[in-house]
Each structure stands twice: as structure tokens, then as C-alpha cells.
Amino acid sequence: MDSSRNWLSKLQQKDKVRALRRNEATSNVEGGGNDEANTDEEALSKITKQKAAAAKQYIENHYREQMKNLQERRERRIILEQKLAEADVSEEDQTNLLKYLEKKETEYMRRQRHKMGVDDFELLTMIGKGAFGEVRVCREQTTGQVYAMKKLKKSEMLRRGQVEHVKAERNLLAEVDSNCIVKLYCSFQDEDYLYLIMEYLPGGDMMTLLMRKDILTEDEARFYVAETVLAIESIHKHNYIHRDIKPDNLLLDRHGHLRLSDFGLCKPLDCSTIQENDFIVGGNSNESGESDERPAALKRTQQEQLEHWQKNRRTLAYSTVGTPDYIAPEVLLKKGYAMECDWWSLGAIMFEMLIGYPPFYSDDPMSTCRKIVNWKTHLKFPEEAKLSAEATDLISKLLCDVSHRLGSKGAGEIKEHPWFQGVDWDRIYEMEAAFIPEVNNELDTQNFEKFDESDDQCPRPSKSGPWRKPS
Template sequence: MDSARSWLQKFQPRDKTRAAGKKKEEDGNGGNQDSNEAIDEALLSSVTKQKVAAAKQYIENHYKEQMKNLQERKERRTILEKKLADADVSEEDQNNLLKFLEKKETEYMRLQRHKMGVEDFELLTMIGKGAFGEVRVCREKTSGHVYAMKKLKKSEMLRRGQVEHVKAERNLLAEVDSNCIVKLYCSFQDDEHLYLIMEYLPGGDMMTLLMRKDILTEDEARFYVGETVLAIESIHKHNYIHRDIKPDNLLLDRYGHLKLSDFGLCKPLDCSTLEENDFSVGQNVNGSTQSSTPKRSQQEQLQHWQINRRTLAYSTVGTPDYIAPEVLLKKGYGMECDWWSLGAIMYEMLVGYPPFYSDDPMLTCRKIVNWKTYLKFPEEARLSPEAKDLISKLLCNVNQRLGSKGADEIKAHPFFKGVEWNKLYQMEAAFIPEVNDELDTQNFEKFDESDSQTQSSSRSGPWRKLN
């Protein structure tokens, strides 16, 4: 009995009442001893009830989450089965796709259960590098599955005030279940770095594709602009805006389909030193009056852009070519800024260079803010009236911008006539990249891994969560 009471006392609160009761017990007061034992048992019962309630809540939440995940898994399979039934796909291909889905689901569940660390991965080829860290292709040692590992320096994120941006990106990737968005499998950290384990898309990015092809046909552009619309729509539905969408952040899977991501590791262009009057028309970067800029033909401008494109993309300063004017002016902005970026990317796809391109990033900023003066369509590009109209309705004032009332406004534009939006990701892509195996990185820029001073990606595009 004494040993049992001693064990039970471990669960009892140590307060003055119990201390006094214990003293009386030691004095040999039998009646009080019985009373104190009753109090002890009551206190024990209360503490035990609290622990049982906490355990019950934990178990209920755990199984509720398990049931939710199971239901979502069933729904994803049902959706795929329905899409396959509606599509002209052979029974063998249907079975292969369903097996592939099951494999990915199992892989995802295993990663969720296991507490991962960098030691669980074999680090392979670097495909992105910048001030915040790097992105590498990696292989999970146990399963052999291939991923992209984003490794971010905590010290740099703190110094540059990017912690909230990275958290928002991680939360978005974990929250949004969309085939338009790169998938996040897990995240973990050590004393110096934060790691994001994401799906690896070996098709490269839109920047590389545009550098290889120069200009897309309107049919090709329609396909990729359409998939970008769906990607932007999917993040907007979760109350996120990207703020800096550009070709660098539009990744291609091995089949050529597009997914929105952010492999950016450097800071965005810093326009904080510019005052509002610095954006006035006719001033060059030194503040002196600039009467006119040398006029180039479309071909000359394209060649000039090709020479400078890679340097600008990987500079530590960054390129503002796709940033909306309201973002540059820092007067507050909403989801509409992403539709401006879409317009700038579409222009580059069809013309060969961004609409406000200049040798100097600050001059580009001024052109963007004064877009009414600088937005021109070269005759040599021979854009259709529908393409011109869509671009013009994206590169305009916020209150007039197409998409301000939702993505359906853009989907209904005549440029997209005939597009079956719900089947876009089931179609054959406009461009199928060359991918030899799951570790192939030929569609990405090569990086000098021995160079500790990064000269690479300024791809920032921080995900930003709206309040």
C-alpha cells in the first residue's frame, strides 16, 4: 500500500495543502490520515482525468487527420479515373497511370511519417544557386526517388528580411494541391539551413525554352499562357500572390507541361532608393534629361536581349522586366500584379523580348511605371489582333486590368477561343523537352560548384500571403 501510494504521489500536485496533510499524517493523526488519503485520491483522479482527456484529444486529432488524408487520397484516385475514362486512353495506359499515382501517394505518406534530415539524401547536380543558398537534384537513399532540394541559409534570410517570404512559400506549396504548382514533399532544418524537398522537374524553365526558340508561335504561346493562367488562379484561390512571376519561375516537367515555382535564392530588385519623381518620363539613370533612346528594329532588339538576358537573369541585382508598376511604386498591390506579369511574359513569347526591356534595370523600372508611353508592338512581330488586345488588357492600369475580377475574365478572352481549360494538362504539350533519364539536368543552367561567390540566380518571386 505504501509503495502504491508513493507511485501515485508522482502524479499529485505539490502544493501547501498536501504538505500540511503530510505533516499531520506524520504526527499520527489517524482520522486526518484517512481524510488526507481521500483528498490525495481526489487530486490524483483530477490529474489523471486531465491526462486522459489530453491523450484522447491527441488520438482523435491524429485519426481525424489520417481519415482526412485517406479520403483525399481516394478523391484524387476517383478524379484521375474519371479523367481517364473521359479521355481516349488505352486500358494499359490507364493502369500504368493509376499505378504511378499509387506509387506517388505511398511515397508522400512515407515522407510524412519519417522525420527527415539532410543525411537521408544523396546530393547530386546543382541546378540553382544564389545569395540564399542553392538548389540541387538529390536522391533519397532509402527509396532511390529523385527530388529537388532547396537549401536556404538562415543567416542570409534573417539579414535580408526574407524569413516570412520563405515561410509563406513553404506554406503555399504544402497547402495547394494542384498539378499547376510544384509539389513540396517535406521540409526540415538544421542549425544553419532550412531545406525544402520538392518534386524535380527535368524539363527546365521557360527562360531556357525562350532562349532556345527566340519566339513562340501564337499556338505555342496560347498553350503556355493558358497553363500559367491556371497556375496563377490556383494560388490566388488560396489568397496568395506571387508578385514576381517571370519565365525563370515557370518550370517544365518531362512532358513539357508547366508548373509555377520559385527557385529564386537572391533578393528582388531594390528600388527602395528611388523616389516617385525618379520614375518620371525622360530621365536617365543619372537623373539628367534623356531626349530619346536609339530606336532598334525588332531583330536588333531581340539580338541585344539575347546577349544580355542570361547576365541579367543571374545578376545579384535582378531584372524587373515582369514586375507590375504598382509593385515598383510601393503604393500597395493585390493579385492583379500577377496578371501584369503574365502580360509581360506573353509579350516576350511572341515578340522575343520583354515590353520594357532596357540595358539598365532602373531605366526598365521607369519604362514600366510610364507604360503608356513605352508599350509598343513592333510591326515585324505580326501579332494577331486578339493577342495584342489581351496583352494590352493585362499591361494597363490596375482598375482596368483583365483578371481583377478573377481568372475567368482572362479565360473568356477571344485569344483563348477553343481552349478546353479542364483538359489543358491532359493535352500533349506545345514543346516536349529532351530528357534522357530521371537525373538528366541538361535543360538547366550549369553552375560552377567550386565558386563560393555566387554569380547566379536572382530569381526571387517570393510567395506573399495576403491577410
């Protein structure tokens, strides 16, 4: 009995202590004297909002996908019923075939509900590597279906503030259903990595094609620039801005048609150390052999600049730093930007396709940034290039001030430019591509650079391309 009283006494004392602490906390908040508590509350509020937004996005995507799957399931049954009605099939066979369809549909739904993990895939050839992780060809164990697996280090994304960028990429790929955009099938994570399972496009990427071809004809470039316009237009319609469109992110399917993605595994260039006065025209520019003050005789020819770019491009492309060659000046200056920045990137890519190197290429990334911001001084068309007047005009109207940039009123005004005369915008993805990649089987990776997986070296050079021009 005494023991019970002692325990009761102790519990009552603990309750009194808890009550006092609650009263103190309440008085501190009411008195406004606990700034730290307010700060914590604000931080928690921000985290709660982020979690709520993520949950909302997940639920919306989940039910959108559920409704889509149900509709597709109904349509498949209707199509089968129509075919059976038209065919000379007995009622018993019709019933058996419909039961078989339902069985396969149920198996499919069961697989869909299965929580995917990295162990569900056989990891094969590496086709991309960088600071955040890698991209590999993989095969799903149960179905044998081939995909591309993008594996991203969580710690690196957090340290470099790229979590929101990756979330935006995942949401974009999940939301946009277009033949211009690479498809995302699922995403999952473990303790260390985030995984994106995407369709594998065995045609390689535009960067590798340009490395092997050097320069495209205007007809070849027109085809791929037109498909890039459609890809950019499709993401803009969903209110997304890519901000980092470059040849590395333009993938080719087995038929040579282009899809936009973001296989970029490089960290963003840190321009925070450069002050705005560093971008003043005529300021200190120590890039070797790149200043306009050099004597004309010492300037590189188009061929020399192309060879220099090709030599360094391979190193930059697979480094952890990447290259700012295609980034719009307003993005570099961090003064606010909108969808127009993607059209600047299109102009820089078109320039490289036709001339062999980007318009503001320099020996180091910071010098390239200076040139981009001072584009009025540094945008030059080499005389040897012999571009058409229409091509020069289009590039000039893309690489210019935001207020005058073509595309600021929508993709329509770019499509109407004379350089695109004759392009059938509605059927271009049904036409034969400018280049047909050689693809021997579903696991073929010959159109990607070869990576030495034992270390962090750049991929081995491969000058001879497996592409062929259509006859």
C-alpha cells in the same frame, strides 16, 4: 547548527532582495515610467503572436495531412479488397495479401514519422544558384526517389527580410494541391540552412526554353500562357499573391506541361533609393540607347534588341540582383497591390514569348523600373513582330492601370478573351504540350543550364535546345 542558521539567514536575505526587485518592477510598470519595459513587452508580444500563428499553421497542416493519409489508406484497402473479391483468389491468399498491404502501410507511416535531414539525401546536380542558396537534384537514400532540394541560407534571408516570403512559399506549396503547382513533400532545417524538398521537374524552365527558342509562335505561346493562367488562378483561389511571376518560375514537367513555383534565389531589387519624382515621364533617363528622345535611326531593331536582351539575360538571371522586368508598377511603387499584379506579370511574359524580350527591358534594372512605372510612354509593339490583333489587345489589357486590368474580376474574364478561342481549359493538362522536352532518365538535367560549382560564374551558354515540337 550555527552553519545551518547562517545558510538560513543568507537565503532569507536573498528572498528579501528578490521581493524588493519584484516590487520595484511592479511599481515601474504601474507608474508608466518604464518605457523600455513596455517596448520589450510589445516586441515579445509580436514574437509570441508570430510563434502562435506558426504553431497554429503547423498543427492545422499536420492534422490535415494526417486525415488525408488515413483516408487514402482506407481507400487503398477498399480497392484491394474489391480486386481480390473479383479475382479467383483463395481466402488464405486474400488474407496474406491484406496483411502484406498493412505491413507496407505501417512501414510507410514509420518513414513519415522519421525526422528528415540533409543526410537522408544524396546530393546530385545543381540546377539553380543565387544569393540565398541553391537548388539541386537529390535522391532519397532509403527509397531512391528523386526530388529537387531547395537550400536557403538563413542568415541571408534574415538580413534581407525574406523570411516571411519563404514561409509564404512553403505554406502555399503545402496547402495547394494542383497539377499547376510544383509539389512540396517536406521541409526541414539545420543551424545554417532551410531545406525544401520538392518534386523534380526535368523539363527545365520557361526561361531556358525562351533562351534557346528566341520566339514562340502564337499557338505555342497560347498553350503556355493558358497553363500559366490556370496556375495563377489556383493560387489566387487560396488567397495567395505570387508577386514575382517570371519565366524562371515556370517549370516544365517531363511531358512539357507547365507548373508554377518559386525557385527564385535572387534578392528583391531595392528601389528604395528612387524617389517618386524619379518616375515622372520625361525625367532624367540615362539608360544607354533607351530613351524615346533618341532619333529613330539610332533605335534598336527588334532583332538587335533581342540579341542585346539574350546577352544580358543570362547574366541577370543568375546574378544576386535579378531583374524587375515582370514586376507590376504598383509593386515597385509600394503603394499597395492585390492579385492583379500577377496578371501584369503574365502580360510581360506573353510579350517576351511573342517578341523575344520583355516590354520594358533596359540596360540596367533602375531604368527598367522607370519604364515600367511610365508604361504608357514605353509600351511599344515592334512593327516587325507582326502580332495578331487579338494578341496585341490581350497584352495591352494586361499591361495597363490596375483599375482597367483584365483579371481584376477573376481569371474568367482572361479566359474569355478572343485570343484564347478554341482553348479547352478543362483538358489542357491532358493534351500534348507545345514542346516535348527530351528526358533520358529520372536524373536527366540537360534541360537546365549547366553550373560550374567551383565558383559563382553564370552557367555555360547552351543555344541548342533538346526540346522537340510534337509531330
